[in-house]
Amino acid sequence: MHHRVFLFVPRTLNKTTFRSIQTITDVRKTLQNLVGAQLVFGHGNQSGSHAGLTDNITVNSTLTPRTIAESYDEAIIPFATNIKLRERYVNFDNKVRFGRILEDLDTMAVHIAYKHNAPQIIQSINVHPLAIVTAAVDRIEVAVPHMDIDRDVRLSGFTSFVGKSSMEVILTIDQVN
Template identity: 35%
Template structure:
């Protein structure tokens, strides 16, 4: 999704900037501002995570713009696009009775890509935050395109100054090399196709075995399991001008916000208790979403992890479809994966969570792909 901002475009000479030049900080004065606190309060007196995700995307866009800017007003503006968001883990609940600081800066740049790290930190009453109070860390990747040709465009270089900045830069460089290596490996996988096909067939049959019992012998099906199709929810909307950025595209943060709200509702209906958000996995923004688009969000519980009885995990998938009825066409814009758990009090009171069973090969493949991505299957 587009970041919603313009930045300095093609330059005769690229600049070298430090992370400090892009650093941006926002402080939410929840303790003192009743109106602000009410805007971010959820029904359980905690921060609305979906709204916070939207804010993080907006801040990342601002940081990307600051890094790409120059002093020449004649340069053509760049189009900055959110390419992906890395896994975000909620390390502690974000409270409403203390102030919250959101700070971020550029950590690594490639030729046309910009990596940005943002930290959400609880702030003490004296206004001082510490590393031990970090509630959430988010990593965004933006790419720069020429606003006229649409082709990738080079961005300003980055020169880390501190030891921590150098460490983050080296980590970003390693991740960039890993992504390139994976792309090359995918191009050369043809020799292993047969072996991979046979191994996947075994896993598919194992996953589908219980689903066949539900279909063929429903009276004998496991009462502690439920078909994936029976966990589905869906919502739809028409994208409005108020949700667009300067380029007329819908903010990526808005999509994450709406996807989270549906995922939370899906987990709530599945568990029967208020779920506890833990993390959102890596998100790639595949297709742009424009003002006026008919957007459909479809969710389901993809699978559960019940090995740890004191922290069972519920994995919810949300797929965003850009639907164009006039063209009889529907395309996937984004796929989101959220992980939830439940409170320990609910578990102590005897709450049990069902296993999720696929009933079709397509559903089983989605489970296998997700488990592989999380390293849950060998």
């Protein structure tokens, strides 16, 4: 999939905003379950064969149009309350490692792309027949050069364009002041 990513960290947010939002760890677990990810490598596919998964995909002409709001989602990286998590993200300058944030953005973009395609889930086995990957990132804009490691970060985004074999996902990052 084609993802367009924007990074913004300029807004002041109220800490209570994040209380009911899923964490990035929750998003990863959801994706692992949705695609039937192999959790232990070298021991075969844990969720069985994916053969025939595409047999149940709806023809494009019968798909219901979806709105931007239907694909919108957000996740929190809870630095303020999770010290172990902070240790995985901290850099030499005691700020957030940008590379780890890029990994989380990629995870979030794929999650949003699957959410946009949610009607395609095969209910009988609860696995998604589509394989969604990030093919490109058009642009990254960084409004603030560093994020503090002791404040929560919110990742949010939505599907902004869908073609026949690609889609555009716009993502934003906010940090509590």
